[in-house]
Amino acid sequence: MEEKGTISIHTENIFPIIKKFLYSDHEIFLRELVSNAVDATQKLKRLSSLGEIKNELGDLTVEVSFDEKEKTITILDKGIGMTAEEIKKYINQIAFSGAEEFVEKFKDAKDANEIIGKFGLGFYSAFMVAEKVEINSLSYLESATAAKWVCDGSTEFEISDSDKTSRGTEIKLFINEESSEFLAKARLEGILKKYCKFLPVEIKFGTAEESVPDGKDKDGNTQYKTVTKDNIINNTKPLWTVAPSELKDEDYLSFYRELYPFSEDPLFWIHLNVDYPFNLTGILYFPKVKNDFEVQKNKIQLYSRQVFITDEVKDVVPEFLMLLHGVLDSPDIPLNVSRSFLQADSNVKKINSHVTKKVADKLNELFKKDRKGYEEKWDNIGLFVEYGMISDDKFYEKAKDFALLKNDEEKYFTLEEYKEKVAPNQTDKDKKLVYLYATDLGKQDAYIQSAKKRSYDVLVMDRILDNHFINMLEQKLENTTLVRVDADTVNKLIDKDEKVESVLSEKEENRLKEVFEKAIDKKDIVLSMQALSPDEMPVTITLPEFMRRMKDMAATGGGG
Ligand code: ADP
Ligand code: MG
Numbered sequence: 001m002e003e004k005g006t007i008s009i010h011t012e013n014i015f016p017i018i019k020k021f022l023y024s025d026h027e028i029f030l031r032e033l034v035s036n037a038v039d040a041t042q043k044l045k046r047l048s049s050l051g052e053i054k055n056e057l058g059d060l061t062v063e064v065s066f067d068e069k070e071k072t073i074t075i076l077d078k079g080i081g082m083t084a085e086e087i088k089k090y091i092n093q094i095a096f097s098g099a100e101e102f103v104e105k106f107k108d109a110k111d112a113n114e115i116i117g118k119f120g121l122g123f124y125s126a127f128m129v130a131e132k133v134e135i136n137s138l139s140y141l142e143s144a145t146a147a148k149w150v151c152d153g154s155t156e157f158e159i160s161d162s163d164k165t166s167r168g169t170e171i172k173l174f175i176n177e178e179s180s181e182f183l184a185k186a187r188l189e190g191i192l193k194k195y196c197k198f199l200p201v202e203i204k205f206g207t208a209e210e211s212v213p214d215g216k217d218k219d220g221n222t223q224y225k226t227v228t229k230d231n232i233i234n235n236t237k238p239l240w241t242v243a244p245s246e247l248k249d250e251d252y253l254s255f256y257r258e259l260y261p262f263s264e265d266p267l268f269w270i271h272l273n274v275d276y277p278f279n280l281t282g283i284l285y286f287p288k289v290k291n292d293f294e295v296q297k298n299k300i301q302l303y304s305r306q307v308f309i310t311d312e313v314k315d316v317v318p319e320f321l322m323l324l325h326g327v328l329d330s331p332d333i334p335l336n337v338s339r340s341f342l343q344a345d346s347n348v349k350k351i352n353s354h355v356t357k358k359v360a361d362k363l364n365e366l367f368k369k370d371r372k373g374y375e376e377k378w379d380n381i382g383l384f385v386e387y388g389m390i391s392d393d394k395f396y397e398k399a400k401d402f403a404l405l406k407n408d409e410e411k412y413f414t415l416e417e418y419k420e421k422v423a424p425n426q427t428d429k430d431k432k433l434v435y436l437y438a439t440d441l442g443k444q445d446a447y448i449q450s451a452k453k454r455s456y457d458v459l460v461m462d463r464i465l466d467n468h469f470i471n472m473l474e475q476k477l478e479n480t481t482l483v484r485v486d487a488d489t490v491n492k493l494i495d496k497d498e499k500v501e502s503v504l505s506e507k508e509e510n511r512l513k514e515v516f517e518k519a520i521d522k523k524d525i526v527l528s529m530q531a532l533s534p535d536e537m538p539v540t541i542t543l544p545e546f547m548r549r550m551k552d553m554a555a556t557g558g559g560g
Contacts, residue, residue, distance in 0.1 A: 031308070034199065042200065062077045062204070133150070148164075199306050202236060270359060278351065318388070321388070390468050431479070447486040
């Protein structure tokens, strides 16, 4: 049989369009073809489990190889294969997705949505790097004859009988001149490791040598020999696909180490497992971060049915959670994404608020179950929580119950607890609550000690975001102001009617003031006298609170 025909599309030639606009990243072709091979294999397994295939399925490994001389890359699977009719139907009709039809057919079957493809343009991404593509396929159907399809990237194709004798599909790409970078082992392996590391069917790329124990010599020392093994790219059952009830802490930690070698162990994690109203699995880890925004963002990896999509998760998780690590997997995230598409996608928005909610719930649970353990982690978690409270009102509403304030004695209080603690002694004459805080326990020690002498409590606010956090607290907390402990003399920090007795006489104070005023430039600062007892500083030099905040805001970029 031989047949010639024209690919059914309405545009004159779609290939230039595909090359330019489909994916900006040409390396994606391999992800698309390998995920098609995996889909075809999963479909075969599915049919087999439904009793539609009687024979043993045999080895189902997908193989990727290349030939530098011939300038080809080949993707071979042992999946369901295609008849000539199916090739015409599924491959020729651009944007007609066979996967969609398959899912429709088996939509009540449990695993039907394990099929990756949805969009119907994936196969054609091959033409971003190939001047010619050849398909050889033998369908699993008993009466099927093998078919061969060749297309040179124009709208013309040729279909004929093939001599393929084993079930499945072989796709051979004749790599074009500009894409010769892909004809290199390291490059291909890198792409496979990036996109296919967690695909559910084994993917083989050449062989690898490994040293294995080989008995002992006469002194009892272990001997080693080198063996050649299949180089399997992927872990077919990544942790997030396993039920949380089957997993131990150690499993989560070793998966973390697999994702981020050389990183310090995380503090804790959240295993997400949602199937309504959208599908989402994943594991989010809280890394150890203290006061350090050097932590890399974009460490969360986004997958769609175990195929890597991107590690730019800007639209999928809120900004403050981008500091988390881990993986998210949702078949509802479009595989063929462009960034603007992600932003506009309504599932993505739902995922975003769901992740936020889950994180808040987990923190709340930790707080409730183990207050002490939670407090120990607070120095690390606090940054996320404060960032979240500042940037996300919904998160604030949840976090206000488990956010902690820490005082200079390393005691921790919820917002409510703290209010109760300081209200009796730190309410000023206008009935306003005054919270004192220090930003630098060392430099401000003298001020802290003076405040404590008056039984005032002093909070520690030394995080990078604390300027913003303080402003936010003042807006959110009723009738409360926060004042830095060195903002004024301790006598004036909390404005009360009572008169404070200084140890210096008025005459002594005035003389001291003169001496200091001569010695320093008095612009922008306030010089004031204070001394409740002889061991205290008699004079303080301060910046008015308003001026200081202006300066702080400028230093950290302002906003909030
Ligand atoms: P999608 O995967 O989104 O359906 P593709 O353009 O990647 O779109 O593939 C189109 C269709 O071609 C697939 O749905 C499938 O029916 C068929 N196909 C592609 N590759 C294979 C393969 N290796 N084995 C069997 N069928 C395949
Ligand atoms: Mg596909």
